[in-house]
Amino acid sequence: MNKQATAILLLADGTTYYGKAFGKTGTTTGEICFNTGMTGYQEVFTDPSYYGQIVIMNNVHVGNYGVKESDVESATVKIQGLIGRNLEELYSRKQAKGSLDEYLKQNNIVSIEDVDTRALVAHVRTKGAMNCIISSEILEVEQLKQELAKVPSMDGLELASRVSTQEAYEQGDKSSPIKIAVIDYGVKQNILTCMTSRGAHVKVFPATATLSDMKSFNPNGYFISNGPGDPAAMDYAVDTLKEILQEDKPVFGICLGHQLLALANDIPTYKMHHGHRGLNHPVKNIITGLCEITTQNHGFGVDPEAVKSNSNIEITHINLNDDSIEGIRMKDKPAFSVQYHPESFPGPHDSRYLFDDFIGMMK
Secondary structure, three states, rough: OOOOOOEEEEEOOOOEEEEEEEEEOOEEEEEEEEEEEOHHHHHHOOHHHHOEEEEEEOOOOOOOOEOOOOOOOOOOOOOOEEEEEEEEOOOOOOOOEEEEHHHHOOOEEEEEOOHHHHHHHHHHHHHOOOOOEEEEEOOHHHHHHHHHOOOOOOOOOEEEEEEEEOOOOOEOHHHHHEOOOEEEEOOOHHHHHHHHHHEEEOOOOOOOOOOHHHHHHOOOOEEOOOOOOOHOOOOHHHHHHHHHHHHOEEEEEHHHHHHHHHOOOOOEEEEEEEEEEEEEEEEEEEEOOOOOEEEEEEEEEOOOHHHOOOOEEEEEEOOOOOOOEEEEEEOOOEEEEOOOOOOOOOOOOOOOOHHHHHHHHOO
């Protein structure tokens, strides 16, 4: 790779950055967002919830410990593009199987480095999330503006069905008395691991699976997964979840699953200014009074006023940075959800107890 090859990053508001090409030579578009984590970049890149987004990694050095096959949350890289200050070809970890540059090329990810990511993140924090374009082949800003104008807004975009499995599959001990039906809207592998490591047998169903499809598995409970896109554009998922709730079996939702549980209770969602993404977001469990440091990745949230006025919903968790709703549970059914990621891979393990709670409800 020619480290001196020029690349351009153009934001929808006209802000332009010139940097160096990294990964695949080409052009890519998506909604810009940032992750403040210092480690776990490969897990971030393979998280299906990032589908449709170009990610700024705020840490100064990304790629310095290489990549390995086991450090993934799905089978392929899901981000649309990568922005970094220093994207490293050299790596120090003996267990690594290759460099970040090789990995991005293999997965056709266009990237740009030598960008002042601290300034860029401050800009996104101020101006909000917006679409952007990276190119190492088109170096005319006016032409890039024309290409960027074609990109749809994330607001109103249904993406979960694009990253969902097309065929049902199973993990865990098939003789287990605890059977969980997982609806895959972009489920992370470590979520499944957190359930199977607790003795559960899980069957993962496509996003468009019907309740009758899942009932044939005879599950003890239902898990509603994380995923990308606008939950308000997922009427099919909300309708399925309403049917699931009539089963009166335990239901647990994470991130997008949290938003869908709210929508199933007639609580609207909204697009956040720039979202929450990182490994160090403080959340308070209102039920226990304890605080947790959490991993988060979401650009939509649950309407706080609508939650508070819904007599059938109890708020269980709040974000201590901005008081946004981080957890709810239904009063008349065994259903609960959190906005953050208790499987936290990468990230702190403070919230893993939620999987114990879910397993306990089914037992």
